[in-house]
Amino acid sequence: MISIQSVSHQYTSGHQLQFADWQVNNGEQWLLLGQSGSGKTTLLHILTGLLTPTHGKVKIGDTDLYSLSSKKLDAFRGQQIGIVFQKPHLIKSLNITENLLLAQSFAGLPNNKKRVEEVLDSLNMLPKKNAYPQELSQGQLQRVTIARAVINKPTLLIADEPTSSLDDKNAEAVLALLKEQSTLNQATLVVATHDKRVKDAFTLTYTLS
Ligand SMILES: Nc1ncnc2c1ncn2[C@@H]1O[C@H](COP(=O)(O)OP(=O)(O)OP(=O)(O)O)[C@@H](O)[C@H]1O
Structure with a gap:
């Protein structure tokens, strides 16, 4: 379970943001x-341990995120949270398999090639396991980004505006993949967007005003 309680944040500029309490049960898919x-x-950023809120509590499972030391928080993030950014951010000098092995190492986990192949296979990307990022299409790169986010079997899979730069057909395909992968890996899914096309794909919605 993921929960935020009485969370607010004030930037040094003085800008203040307040977030309604939110409880997410394991395996749910939220917009x-x-x-x-x-x-x-x-x-x-608050949910993924990247920004300490000025007030409030953030819990992922039994862990109170901001009670961890920064070293423990880094390891926790690597193992428990998968993030799909808008842009792939892959390392160009490493092939796809090596990029995914690196994500395991960053999380302090042993390299597991079998897991890499299993995830690539589930995304129909196994034939490209030895390719370099520049040899892939945009759609294939996005699949690798999703593979990297789920490689360590995270509890929480987060996607930040995954569809905003895509046409209708590709936007639909990426959403279907995210939902499929969250189910397959038993991860809770949170997709952040202002893309109205995405609305109908989810029944659970947390809306910021
Ligand atoms: N580092 C910062 N310092 C000061 N104010 C900030 C900072 N980052 C964000 N803000 C302010 O906080 C508010 C929320 O910003 P945030 O980036 O979280 O919004 P968003 O919903 O993700 O927007 P977008 O969809 O445009 O990316 C904005 O008014 C922004 O100007």
Whole structure:
């Protein structure tokens, strides 16, 4: 379970954001909706341990995120939280398998090639396991980004505006993949977006105003 309780954040500029309490049960799939500037990125950063809120509690499972030391928080993030960014951010000099092995090492986990192949296979990317990022299409790169996010079997899978730069067909395909992968890996899914096309794909919605 993931919960935020009485969370608010004040930037040094004085800008203050307040977030309604939110409880997410294991395996649920949520949409985080809000206009530009409403605080989606701020909340995602708070949920992923990247930004300590000025007030409030963030719990992932039994762990109170901000009671961890920064070293423990880094390891926790690597093992428990998978993040799909808008852009792939892969390392160009490493092939796809090596990029995924690196994500295991960063999380302090032993390298597990079998897991890499299993995840690539589930995303129909196994034939590209030895390819370099620049040899892949945009759609294939996005699949690798999703593979990297789920490689360590995270409790929480987060996607930040995964569809905003895509046409309708590709947006639908990426959403279907995220939902499929969260189910397959038993991860809770949170997709943040201001893309109205995504709305109908989810029944659970947390809206920022
Ligand atoms: N580092 C910062 N310092 C000061 N104010 C900030 C900072 N980051 C964000 N803000 C402010 O906090 C508010 C929320 O920003 P945030 O990036 O979380 O919104 P968002 O919903 O993700 O927007 P978008 O959809 O445009 O990315 C905005 O008014 C923004 O100007």
